Amino acid sequence: MSSIFSTHISLTTDWLIKEFSQSEYQDCTLEAWVFADKTHRQKAEMSLQKLGINAKIRSAYKPLIHFFMEDLPFPKSDIKAIQVTYPIHDAAPEKRFLLEAYPLSALMEKQEIEFIGSEKHQDHYKVVLILASGESHVVNVFAPNHLHSTLINEQHLSPTGWIKITHSSRGVCKNEQLITDYEQLFHQTLNAISQHSWQEKEPYFEELKITVHLPYQDQDLPYEHESISLREALHEDLYFSILEWFKVKSGYLAHGREGQIGHIVPDVLYTEDQHAGVHIELQAYQLQNSTGFQSLEYAKKAISQEQIETELNKIEGESFFAQTITGRQVHGRYHTGSDHPVMISSGQHANETSGVVGALKAVRVLSQKKRSHFSISPLENPDGYELHQRLIQNNPKHMHHAARYTALGDDLENRKHEPFYEKSIRQQAKQRSQACLHINLHGYPSHEWTRPLSGYVPHGFDMWTIPKGFFLILRHNGEDEWLSYTEKFLQFVTARLSQVSGLVSFNQKQIDLYTQYAGEVNFRFINGIPCLINQVQNPDVPVQLITEFPDETLYEDAFILAHQVQTATVLAAYEAHQLFA
Incomplete structure (x- = not known):
């Protein structure tokens, strides 16, 4: 373990109390916009008012939402x-x-x-x-926003702190940007990493651990899974900003999926200390695996890696394996029969956890059919999955996109050269099964995804910023035999999915809200199920069906619905393939 940087930063709300306790501000009205929770903002207001300062301290993050929650001048x-x-x-x-x-x-x-x-x-x-x-x-x-340049020379308009002082007789005497504790912490962290002496080639480290302490509590909103979380937003902004900087350093596109940087791990924790802090260190890969069991049929949260391997071992067939750079195994099973073969995979993006349960439930059903023929790799990214298990111990309702990619820091699907590590599990599945259909189970955030200090909207993931229901992506190679297949295939699969209790209404509710804030969706609705159909060049398999359920951070009944839909999709797609292939 090697320490790179460590610092503590005084809270902006405390600075405001200290600064404006001076007598020269006695006849002033103070307005400030900061990144802090309601408790800290109101506590600072009360302290200043006791000193004779008329103060209003607002949120610089999502100011309109906070106005309606805190400052509405009339009852709803x-x-x-x-x-x-x-x-x-x-x-x-x-x-x-x-x-x-x-x-x-x-x-x-x-x-x-x-x-x-x-x-x-x-x-x-x-x-x-x-x-x-x-x-x-x-x-x-x-x-309050400011136009600024990032470490990779991108221009962004981002939320920022602000201060306005109005004197009772002299009028406005200050109206300017206020660099808050939250912004200082972010920029000092990025500067420390960018100024560190890194080795010449990637991967630059095994695990780059950024431990942040913030005394700001999350605030749940009275709608679905939405909340105001400065800690989650900082995790997302730190992870992707650091990843982008390393990609540019290595000569890649900042928002591409190339590059094997290493595991970047921001862990943003709540603290009762009245200051913010960060500690950056390099450490070896963490190799502990999650354990424990729950009902697979009614799993209320992501299942352990121990249970994944146990459930897979119940499926009759040939075992095959890949290995990650950390030494963890990626497990696959090939179940042979006389049906048209199908590849089934999940866990590519390891913080998308409902597909893992859905895939295992589906193959448990398929394996009981006499002619069934499939390969299954239920957890393609075990390193990311275990990181996710670590991070949700303290922040179970956060998306944790640091766990999205592999321990090398890349998306396994995009690997172009050896060693393929995790990706070889698909190559082996294809070699064994000779399947023409790959069912690839995915998820995405179940609540809003933001990067407030880098332009607010997550770059490269613009269409994923707010949930828009469950949908399907079908990719095909464009050959005539598969063009006619895809239409019949989707008609069949979506007809089955439309019968899943509550799914169509669930979709419509989310899509209506998405449309109001983000614009029209570019889906084609088939039997009430949104579908995206794309032709791709030289795919690994002629047809790939990708599921997208907004599952990140789901628990209890919401998670059960998510993996029920994933299971239903696999079973419907398998049957459709037998009919139309």
Whole structure:
């Protein structure tokens, strides 16, 4: 273990109390926008008010949502309708500020809400509250942002802290950016990593551990799985910003999927200490494996690696293996029969966990059929999976995209040269089965995904920023025999899926909200199930069916529904392949 950097940073709310306790501010009104939870902001307000300072401390993160939660001037019951004019800024995607308003309409479900984009409003939302009495009330909600350049020379318009001081007689005497503790922590971490002397070639390390302590609690929102989480947002921003910097250092595209950097592990923890801190160190791969068992049929959370291997061993057939760079095994099973063969895989992106359960449940059914013919590799990325198991111990409701990729830091599907490590499990499955259909089970975030200090919207993952229901992606090689197959195949599979209790209504609810904030989905709806159909060049298998269920961070009944849908998809796709191949 080797330490690279360590620091503690005083909280911005504490600095405000200390700074404005001076007598010169006695006749002033202080307004500040910071990255802090409600408890810290309100505590600072009360301390300042005791000193005679009229203070209002707001959130710089999702300011419109916080206005409706904390500063609404009327009871919700008095409001009939709401009109929100959001900024359109040349330096940001057109719907950037509209996305920051998500999921307002779900929080104000009894009020009609209209969103209007305007280039005139560069720094604030204009909110018109239409009361039941017929009166209208206008509020401008400031959204502090700044245009800045990143370490890889990208330009972003990002939320930032702000301070405004108004004197009772002299008027506004300060109105400027305030670099908060949250921003300092982020930038000092990136600077320390970028200035470190790294070896000449990748992988640069086994595990780059960034342990962050923040005293800010998550705040659950009263809609589905949404929450305000500064800690989760910082994990996402640190992980992808560091990954992008290393990719550019290695000569790759910042947002591509090439490069074997090593395992980048931000662990952003809650602390009761009244300061923020970060410690960066290099350490060896962590090789412990998760253990324990639960009902596979009604699993309420991700199952352990021990259970995955046990369940796989119950399937009759030939075992085959791949090995990761850490030495963990990737397990596969080839079950031979007279049916048309099918490849089944899951766990490529290891924080997408419902597919693992769904795949094992499906092959348990298939293995009982006399003619069934399939290969199964239920956990393609065991290193990422075990990292995910580690990270959810302290933050079970966070997405943890640091666990998305392999211990080498890449997406195994994109490997182009040896050693293939995890990817060889697919190569072996293809070699054994000669399958023409690959069913590849995936998931994605079940709640909003943001990078607040790097332009808010996660780069390269723009279409994944908010959930939009369960959908299918079908990729084919474009040859005539598979063109006619795909249409019949999808008609059959989606007809079966539309019968899964609650799935169509679940989809419609999420898609309606997605459309309101992100725009129209480019899906084709077949039997009520969204589908994307793409022709690809030289695929490994002529047809690949990819599932996408918004499963990251799901537990209990929500997780059960997720793996029920994954199971139903495998079984329907297998049957369709027998009919139309």
